[in-house]
Amino acid sequence: VSSGASARDLDRSLDRLLAGEHLSDGEASAPELSAAWRLRSLTRPGAEPAARSLARDLFLAEADGRRARWVHTHHVPAVAPVPRRKGIRLGQLTLLLAALMIAVTLGVILAIAADFSTPDSGLYPIKRAGESALLGLSRDPVGRSDLEVNLAEERLREAETMAATGKPDLALDALSARYAELRDAGDRLAAPQAHDSRWSGARGRYLDEANKPVLPLERELSQKGYPSWAKQAAGMASDFQKYLEQLRPRLGVKAGGGAAPPTQPSPPATPGATG
Amino acid sequence: MVAERVEVSGSRELDRARRYEHSALARIFDRHYDPVHGFIFALLGDAVAAEEIASLVFQRLLEALDGITGRGAGLEGWLYATAFALAGDRRRQARPDVAAQALWGLPPAEREVLALRVLAGLDAERIASATGRSAADVLAAEASGLRRLNRALKGER
Numbered sequence: 030v031s032s033g034a035s036a037r038d039l040d041r042s043l044d045r046l047l048a049g050e051h052l053s054d055g056e057a058s059a060p061e062l063s064a065a066w067r068l069r070s071l072t073r074p075g076a077e078p079a080a081r082s083l084a085r086d087l088f089l090a091e092a093d094g095r096r097a098r099w100v101h102t103h104h105v106p107a108v109a110p111v112p113r114r115k116g117i118r119l120g121q122l123t124l125l126l127a128a129l130m131i132a133v134t135l136g137v138i139l140a141i142a143a144d145f146s147t148p149d150s151g152l153y154p155i156k157r158a159g160e161s162a163l164l165g166l167s168r169d170p171v172g173r174s175d176l177e178v179n180l181a182e183e184r185l186r187e188a189e190t191m192a193a194t195g196k197p198d199l200a201l202d203a204l205s206a207r208y209a210e211l212r213d214a215g216d217r218l219a220a221p222q223a224h225d226s227r228w229s230g231a232r233g234r235y236l237d238e239a240n241k242p243v244l245p246l247e248r249e250l251s252q253k254g255y256p257s258w259a260k261q262a263a264g265m266a267s268d269f270q271k272y273l274e275q276l277r278p279r280l281g282v283k284a285g286g287g288a289a290p291p292t293q294p295s296p297p298a299t300p301g302a303t304g
Numbered sequence: 305m306v307a308e309r310v311e312v313s314g315s316r317e318l319d320r321a322r323r324y325e326h327s328a329l330a331r332i333f334d335r336h337y338d339p340v341h342g343f344i345f346a347l348l349g350d351a352v353a354a355e356e357i358a359s360l361v362f363q364r365l366l367e368a369l370d371g372i373t374g375r376g377a378g379l380e381g382w383l384y385a386t387a388f389a390l391a392g393d394r395r396r397q398a399r400p401d402v403a404a405q406a407l408w409g410l411p412p413a414e415r416e417v418l419a420l421r422v423l424a425g426l427d428a429e430r431i432a433s434a435t436g437r438s439a440a441d442v443l444a445a446e447a448s449g450l451r452r453l454n455r456a457l458k459g460e461r
Contacts, residue, residue: 036443039450040428047425061450064457067403068422073342076355081341084359085333089326091366096324 147190148199170217171231177214178238181207192249197258204262208269211239219279232280239273322369340387346423347391349400357390381434384424406456414449417442
């Protein structure tokens with residue numbers, strides 16, 4: 030312990046000596062420090078500039094060579110990122126198909142439910158929108174008038190249902206819609222066009238539907254305690270009959286209900302021809 | 305004796321030197337070449353040998369940089385320990401000063417410790433790290449070496 034402590038003391042004194050600090054008398058007289066001072070005082074002339082420069086050049090040239098090898102060793106080749114695949118992946122396609130199937134299923138269920146709906150149902154607007162879409166798709170006048178006849182028939186059924194369930198306002202709405210469909214179909218059939226057998230068939234179906242009485246509806250409304258609504262229904266029917274009387278000649282129907290042979294529309298006037 | 309794995313400063317400068325960056329190595333050379341050269345000259349008293357050995361020390365540094373880790377003796381510890389080892393190989397052809405001759409006459413551990421402590425100015429911890437000895441061994445070698453050196457300089461045996 031004594032030897033170790035003494036060595037540490039000597040080392041501290043040596044520190045001060047090497048740092049050029051003042052030493053105590055006891056330290057200055059220590060023979061070990063005197064020997065250290067002799068060693069420290071050895072001359073150290075600076076290196077010759079030419080020799081230093083040569084050594085520096087050699088050192089840095091070797092370093093540059095090693096640098097080149099280091100860069101080569103640590104070079105990481107640039108890798109182009111993998112391009113993202115265009116189009117739809119299998120997972121996305123499956124998801125898309127599943128969504129499509131769900132949408133189609135829901136659509137079919139909704140359409141079926143709407144088809145059976147009545148004017149007092151929440152799905153009824155969907156039913157009417159679907160019918161409008163069908164009418165919009167139909168470009169053929171005969172086909173379209175046939176479709177309108179079918180819709181008019183459906184409106185009459187709805188009116189009777191509403192009357193039976195004590196909803197006279199909805200019953201008259203349906204009846205009004207029925208007559209609107211019939212008027213539109215009548216005008217379409219009466220428009221100038223080829224009066225062929227197909228047209229004649231459509232005219233027959235139209236007249237059958239247009240001549241249907243609304244007495245059952247009026248009776249139902251009266252029985253349910255809505256005589257004024259029944260009267261309104263009768264008025265609407267009477268108005269339509271007036272329209273129908275005017276339409277009959279245009280459809281080639283004799284007064285009294287018999288159907289006359291269809292008349293061909295007059296050919297368009299030839300430009301330049303004189304009467 | 306140079307420790308197989310000398311730990312030197314882990315500074316950013318040393319990191320750049322490990323990648324052999326020109327500017328970092330140029331700064332290390334400019335800062336340490338003259339002191340290392342003077343250290344070798346003091347040991348050997350031969351300017352030509354000092355230039356050759358100093359140049360060799362820096363060449364060896366390039367080889368050692370890869371294995372150098374931070375902390376411990378520092379770059380200086382490695383440079384002086386290596387310079388001392390290389391100077392020892394040339395001491396028989398040299399005609400050093402009396403004090404240096406006396407130093408070379410000491411046992412190997414004592415002369416290495418005294419050279420690094422007194423001529424290079426390294427402290428005991430850095431010498432211990434640079435030479436692979438314990439700090440206590442360094443202090444003991446320092447004390448016994450100085451006593452033996454004093455006797456040698458006084459012509460005692």
